[in-house]
Amino acid sequence: MNIKELQYFKVVCEQKSITKAASVLYMTPQGLSKVMKNIEAQLEASLLIRTGAGVQLTESGKYLYERLPELLESYQSICSEIRCIEQRQNHEIDLLSAYGILRLVTPECIAQFKGEHPDIRFQYREYPDQEVVRRLVSGEGNVAFTVGDWEAKYLNSTFMERFQIKLLVYRGHPLSQRKSVTIQDLKGEPLYIESSEFHVQRLIVDRCRAAGFEPNIVFETSGFSLCHKMVSKKKGISVTVDFIFDDMKDENLVMIPFSDGEYCWDTYMLTRNGNTDNPDIQIFHDHVMKWISKVQKNPGLR
Template identity: 50%
Template sequence: MDIKDLKVFQTIAKEESITKASRILYMTPQGISKIVKNLEAEMGCLLFTRNKAGMLLTESGKRFLEYADKDIADYYQVKKDILHIEQRQKKVVDLLSAYGIIRMVTPDCIAEFCRRYPDIEFHYREYPDLQTEHLFAENEGNVAFSIGEFDEELYHVVPLESFPVKMLVNEQDPLSKCESVTIEDLKDRPLYIESSQFTIYHMIMQKCKEVGFQPDIAFQTSGFSLCHKMVKANKGVSVTVDFVFDDMKESGMRLIPFSDGIYEWKACMITRKEEAENEAVQCFQQFIQEWIEKIKRGEIVR
């Protein structure tokens, strides 16, 4: 047996169906059935009972699943550990970034880093905030950009920039005349907001919960652009940050600060403490910090 066989067995056990497992694994049912028969022959037992309810684990099958789960997890962990060793030796930066942060850091920053350090291999993937954090916690990548607070016992955390989260309204909305708003001004208003995979969603939901109401979420999206479009059409309100608003360059809308607490979009760069030995990662960290300082000093226009 090999890892592929164990993965097939694990999938059948979870789905309780060869047909469902075949769709997930992009294999034929016949191919999957053959692997099961080979495993049963090798182990000298029935791993599944087959009836109208589907493929159900026998007692021996349940014990074998414990082994399969552990062996599969160990295999993928070893692969990730070896990948990190290879990345360190080959000078690789593997960046995971939450949506929006490259817009803040600017694509020119990444292009300049690659130009200045051609001997460093650079990889980049972009996800919603919480997915980025989950993948990084699962040992994907060796550098991450994300939003929020992070465990400094696990990670080396470098704050990049923080921006106040503000309410975005159409100039025809009565709120556009206000100098500031509170979370209660969202009550009974259609709200366009990033989805639950983003920190900003949970921030707003928590603030609303604290004052005792559920916001009227008209639509959840994967980015700020749709929120801006719907507010421009005066379909409702949204929440965003200054640099995104400035990038959109849309007329007819206003950003209004909240006056009833701290609403902060805090971008950070995180690395695992064991990545301290990776010279390429160290170089990238230093370059990003210097770039952000140049933006703050006005030497680079975002």
């Protein structure tokens, strides 16, 4: 039994289902079930009661789950500080980015940084919004771009840009002539949307439930592009943000603002709140923020 296995156990407890937890962790249910049985074998205890509806915690399972936060936070703090030291010494920028944000920041921004600072090793990887934060907290990367509300210890954040989330329909759809819509207009509509690992789905689902109904999600994707494609084929509706819509340049699509509140796609740059300062991270941070300011004044650069 190791720390990662205990982190998996925590996700199973939160999801109340091995199948749902496996989806969040990008594992097979069989593989995750094997990990749970391994933990139980090493502790010589039954932790989970498996039912048709999911899993329930035994008394021993509840005891372990209640004490996991302190254990995991202490471990993550140690990993965070050690990783900070190593990355500072290696002059390394390891960027974890939520899908879509590099398109927002633009490849030119990254290319210019690499050209101006050849002594800094730069690499990046892309993941869903929530996965980015999980990986940064667990010790991967040292800079992250992500979307939406977040709460995590040991992280600093810098607000980057805000975009309004808007409804996406095809021309000819009954809503396509509307100047604005409300969340109620989604009721019963076949909805193509990014998965629950993305801020946009959590926001839309929460708003629908607050309005008294469940959204009719027919397909979950890992990005806006497929949502645009399916709406263009008149398979359903979706949601999007301005710069993605402009980038797609699809004349068959119409974007409509919501009039019943703020529907925001907020982007943040996150860094680990370690005790060891990394001047290379500050250089990258300043470069990105300066570039975003430049693009906001001259949108044509994007």
